[in-house]
Amino acid sequence: DGGITQSPKYLFRKEGQNVTLSCEQNLNHDAMYWYRQDPGQGLRLIYYSQIVNDFQKGDIAEGYSVSREKKESFPLTVTSAQKNPTAFYLCASSSDRGTEAFFGQGTRLTVV
Amino acid sequence: DAKTTQPNSMESNEEEPVHLPCNHSTISGTDYIHWYRQLPSQGPEYVIHGLTSNVNNRMASLAIAEDRKSSTLILHRATLRDAAVYYCIPSLMDSNYQLIWGAGTKLIIKP
Numbered sequence: 001d002g003g004i005t006q007s008p009k010y011l012f013r014k015e016g017q018n019v020t021l022s023c024e025q026n027l028n029h030d031a032m033y034w035y036r037q038d039p040g041q042g043l044r045l046i047y048y049s050q051i052v053n054d055f056q057k058g059d060i061a062e063g064y065s066v067s068r069e070k071k072e073s074f075p076l077t078v079t080s081a082q083k084n085p086t087a088f089y090l091c092a093s094s095s096d097r098g099t100e101a102f103f104g105q106g107t108r109l110t111v112v
Numbered sequence: 113d114a115k116t117t118q119p120n121s122m123e124s125n126e127e128e129p130v131h132l133p134c135n136h137s138t139i140s141g142t143d144y145i146h147w148y149r150q151l152p153s154q155g156p157e158y159v160i161h162g163l164t165s166n167v168n169n170r171m172a173s174l175a176i177a178e179d180r181k182s183s184t185l186i187l188h189r190a191t192l193r194d195a196a197v198y199y200c201i202p203s204l205m206d207s208n209y210q211l212i213w214g215a216g217t218k219l220i221i222k223p
Contacts, residue, residue: 006155035213042199042213043156058210090155101148101211103155 002027006091006104013078013085013111021076021107023091032074033092033101036060043090049074078109086111116200121218124190132185132217134200139180144203146211147174147185149196149219156199159185195221 004025013019025032031050035043045058049068063082068074074093078085088108094101117135124130136145146161160167160174162183167174173186187194199216 040215042215043211044213045210048210088153092155100158100161101156103157106153106155108153 004091004093004102004104006089006107008107009105011107011109013109015111016080018077018079019109021078021089021091021109023074023076023104024072025074025093025102026072027093027095027102028071029093029095029102030071031094031096032068033094034058034064034066034074034076035090035092037088037090037106046076046089085109115212116202116214118198118200118214118217120215121220123220123222126192126221126223127189130187130190130194130219132187132198132200132219133182134184135182136200136202137181139202139204141180145174145176145183146201146203147172148199148201149194150199150216151196159198161203190219190221192221192223195219 007022033048034046036046037043044060046060046064047055047058047066049055052068052071055066055068063079065077088106090106091104092101144161144163147159148156149159150156160169160172162174162176176183197216197218201211203211
């Protein structure tokens with residue numbers, strides 16, 4: 001079945017450590033996105049990519065980095081520069097801008 | 113930036129229709145309106161989207177006001193599985209059609 005897969009589902013990180021969240025899609029979508037969601041809030045865009053080897057900052061990119069070396073993969077690194085990284089992280093993909101977006105099941109990151 | 117206004121929460125009885133309102137008075141003529149829903153601890157799920165005319169799919173109907181300042185998501189016969197947070201989201205041409213997420217409406221379905 002086609003879809004978008006995020007791993008791991010739960011992740012614990014010590015303060016000061018970098019951590020990388022995985023996002024893979026087999027939908028042949030060009031566009032991929034990373035969002036952050038805090039409790040009771042909507043989603044906020046961290047980074048997005050519309051084509052391989054290119055990505056753009058979203059509204060809250062500080063303390064995060066991404067790469068897009070393959071069409072299928074869009075990993076997100078939460079760096080130690082992110083002051084409040086504990087959150088629910090969601091990855092999405094779409095065939096084009098403005099079309100239906102497909103989401104992964106999310107990764108819940110907790111800093112301990 | 114275009115913003116939307118939705119009720120924080122709504123309640124409905126099982127097997128009855130549900131009308132979820134959304135005000136988006138500042139969107140432009142080229143901005144789409146998307147609806148997504150999210151169950152607890154899961155990723156959002158696409159429901160429907162439209163531009164000017166009413167839209168129907170297997171999940172729901174979307175009624176867009178003629179002046180495009182508001183829209184209504186219609187679930188024709190709510191089930192307990194429809195309990196979720198529903199987001200009304202403008203997709204702005206000026207922002208490369210990025211989705212602008214608000215806090216949504218929490219829909220509670222009573223058996």
